[in-house]
Amino acid sequence: MEKRHPRILFRKRLKELRADVEQMGKEALSAYRDSIKVLLKYDEEKIKRIVETADKIDEMNYNLEHKTLSVIASEQPVAGDLRFIETCIKVGGHLKRIGYLASNITEVAKKIKDEEVPEKPMDDIIHMADIVENMVSKSLAAFLGQNMDIARELRRDDDKVDDLFDRALKDITQSMFDDQETISYLVYLLFLARILERIADRAENIGDRTIFMITCKKP
Amino acid sequence: MEYIIEVEDLNVYFDELHILKNINIKIPKNAVTSLIGPSGCGKSTFIRTLNRMNDLISTFRRDGTVLLDGENIYNPKVDVVNLRKRVGMVFQKPNPFPKSIFDNVAYGLRVHGINDKDVLAQKVEEALKSAALWEEVENILEKSAMGLSGGQQQRLCIARTIAVEPDVILMDEPCSALDPISTTKIEDLIHKLKKDYTIIIVTHNMQQATRVSKYTAFFLHGEIVESGKTDQIFLEPTDNRTEDYITGRFG
Numbered sequence: 001m002e003k004r005h006p007r008i009l010f011r012k013r014l015k016e017l018r019a020d021v022e023q024m025g026k027e028a029l030s031a032y033r034d035s036i037k038v039l040l041k042y043d044e045e046k047i048k049r050i051v052e053t054a055d056k057i058d059e060m061n062y063n064l065e066h067k068t069l070s071v072i073a074s075e076q077p078v079a080g081d082l083r084f085i086e087t088c089i090k091v092g093g094h095l096k097r098i099g100y101l102a103s104n105i106t107e108v109a110k111k112i113k114d115e116e117v118p119e120k121p122m123d124d125i126i127h128m129a130d131i132v133e134n135m136v137s138k139s140l141a142a143f144l145g146q147n148m149d150i151a152r153e154l155r156r157d158d159d160k161v162d163d164l165f166d167r168a169l170k171d172i173t174q175s176m177f178d179d180q181e182t183i184s185y186l187v188y189l190l191f192l193a194r195i196l197e198r199i200a201d202r203a204e205n206i207g208d209r210t211i212f213m214i215t216c217k218k219p
Numbered sequence: 220m221e222y223i224i225e226v227e228d229l230n231v232y233f234d235e236l237h238i239l240k241n242i243n244i245k246i247p248k249n250a251v252t253s254l255i256g257p258s259g260c261g262k263s264t265f266i267r268t269l270n271r272m273n274d275l276i277s278t279f280r281r282d283g284t285v286l287l288d289g290e291n292i293y294n295p296k297v298d299v300v301n302l303r304k305r306v307g308m309v310f311q312k313p314n315p316f317p318k319s320i321f322d323n324v325a326y327g328l329r330v331h332g333i334n335d336k337d338v339l340a341q342k343v344e345e346a347l348k349s350a351a352l353w354e355e356v357e358n359i360l361e362k363s364a365m366g367l368s369g370g371q372q373q374r375l376c377i378a379r380t381i382a383v384e385p386d387v388i389l390m391d392e393p394c395s396a397l398d399p400i401s402t403t404k405i406e407d408l409i410h411k412l413k414k415d416y417t418i419i420i421v422t423h424n425m426q427q428a429t430r431v432s433k434y435t436a437f438f439l440h441g442e443i444v445e446s447g448k449t450d451q452i453f454l455e456p457t458d459n460r461t462e463d464y465i466t467g468r469f470g
Contacts, residue, residue, distance in 0.1 A: 007467045076426050078453045081466045216455035 010075045017067060017088045018144065021095070024060050025140040026052050032136055032199065035105035036129045042113040048108040057099035064092045065112035087213040091143055094155075094202040094209075097116065098136060101199050108195070110190040118175040118182065121189055128196045131161055139206035147212055148177040153205035155219070161200040168193040223248040223386060225268060229283035230442075231264055233276065235450045238264050239364075240441045242283070246387075246434075251409060251418045253428035253449065256438030257464065262421045265438065266389045269419070270306035270357050271299050288386070304331060307380035311392040313372030315364035315379075320356050322325045323375055324333035327383040342382055351408050370401025377408060381416070388412065390420040394427065406431050425465055435459045 017204055031053040038046050068085050069102040071077065088178045172190055176183045211219040224246035231239035239261045246252050254262040264273065271292060273279040284291045289416055292302055304327070315323050324343040333339060343360075347353040352374040356367070364375055373393060380388055390409075394402040409431045422428050429449055430436055436446035439456075445452060446459045456462045463469055 010467065076423060078429070078465045079456055079462050082454070 002015055002135060007075075010071075010077075012083075013067070013071050013075070014081065015085065017064065017071065020060065020067065021066050021088050021091055022140070022144055024064070024092060024095045025136075025144070026103070027057050027060070029133075029136050029140065031057070031099050031102040032105075033133060035102040035109070036133065038106055038109045039112075039129075040111050040126075042109060047109065048105050051103050052102040054099035057096050061092045061096040065089060083213045087143065087209045089143065090209045091119050091206050092137075094206050098199055098202050101195050101202070106190065108192045112185050114183075115185040116201040117185070117189065118178075121168055121175055122173040123187070124164060124171050124190060125189065126189045127195070128161055128164045128168060128193065130163070130173045130202075131157060132200045132203070134197050135161070135203035139203040139210075142207050142210045143213075146210065146214055148211060151207035151210040151219075154204045158204040159202050165193055222246060223288060223355075224419075225286040225466050227284045227286070227288075229265075229268065229285060230281060231261075231268060231273065232278075232280040234278045238441050239268070239281075240394060242443055244436055244443055244446055246417060246419060249413060249415070249418050251420060251432040251435060252325070252434040252436065253432035254419065254421045254438060255423070255425065255428055255438050255465070257469070258423075260438040261441040262438050263391055266391060266419055269387070269389060270303050270308060272303075272308065274299065300330070304383045306386050306387045306389060307383065307385035308389040308391070309373070309376050309380055309393050312396050313369055313376050315367070315372050315375050317363065317365055319361045320364050321360040322374060324378050327379060331383060332400060337365050343378075346382035347375075349381055349412065350374045351404060351411070358388040368401070370397050370404060373397060373401065373405060374408065377405075380427045381412070381467055385416065387417045387419065392421050392423060395423065402427075425453070428452075437464065439464070 013219045031050050032047050034050050037043070038050070065176070068089050071085060072082075075081075135154055138150050138154055141147060143153065169190065172186055172193070176186050211217075222245040226242050226244050226246075229239055229242040230237065244267065254265065254468060256262050267273045268281065268285060269287075269292075273281070281293070284309060285304070287305065289295070292306075317327060318326070321343055324346050325339050328339055330340055333342070344353060344357075347356060355371060356375075364372065367375060373396075375392075377388075394405050397405065406427065408422070412418060415431055420428075420432065422431075422470045432449050434447065435449040437450045437452065437456075437460075445456060445458045452461060453465060456465065
């Protein structure tokens, strides 16, 4: 057998990239969780922190890109290593977007904080928000653990979110018909449903990138 | 796809050492094929079987066939000089003859009976142009080849090889003794030459393999572990041993 040359420095740099993505994922997930909390119980301080976290994730994403470019230039990775690095860049982009979408949720929270939101559409939204939180969490587990099964589950979860989104639209518009006074703030609930659906898409995409990283095939 | 070389069940031994084991590979015509693998895996021995250079080693034995355009090159009737005209070779270290630049390129032509001065001059010029060296040497053709830089000497060796219009050019790590600029020139040249020639290149430089070749074969312990399109080998190798080698986990 040939002498093993583990490329110690290179392996260390790959581990660092993984740790960076993991950290970005934690920040994004925490920003998202907090944004849902703020929706249910308005909290100015928390909103401030969420907005700061979104900017922080953006900053981390630039750093991640710098690091990946440097690893590509100096180590000239191929095969699984190259696919991993490419996926880090893609996942970083999705996490950054999730951070900003969480920040957008706080905008909605500001608009509806003093309103009496009808129960039915709010239930739809909360149900969606739960699944989406689980999806973001799963997407990180899929990527970090290179787990195809979890990545595939995300596709099914996203279908569920899409169904709930359709139902939420129906319930929101029904509430608007029932009481036209509510339109001025229920329209923000429509935005909210849309934001949640987009976060679910991002999580599903992270799963898809994970499948591509492992198989080099379109999922 | 058209194949110029087809190797079937090739085994090579030096004394009792089994160097190449059951090699089966087809080399596509007018394309570049890279051979990669750790030192001692049999790449060089393999390309030397393609123009019977190993015949010069007394302990060499082989079985299996190597077909060049459908003809077995190990058939006793094959004229080895003519075979080596059809399958030329460029080595790791530039090895110009201690002669003038002109005579280096004209050497093979003269061996093959071309002595007409005008014809020689024309063919030498064509070969030097093909090897992207003409502009640098057109005024010093009578000077010694030994005065050229390493990169120029290597291109001269390529000119010498293509002067006799081979079908296949074997290159055994042609850039490993060259600086980056000379390496780039040789790689550009390989791109240009593949239109007219089939090129098989042994390289230890993974990036070079991805840059210059359309097909790649990975050798390990005298066997071909995996061969196919270069993109596939370097992006999604199917064998773990290939992945381990190209990502630098051993070698």
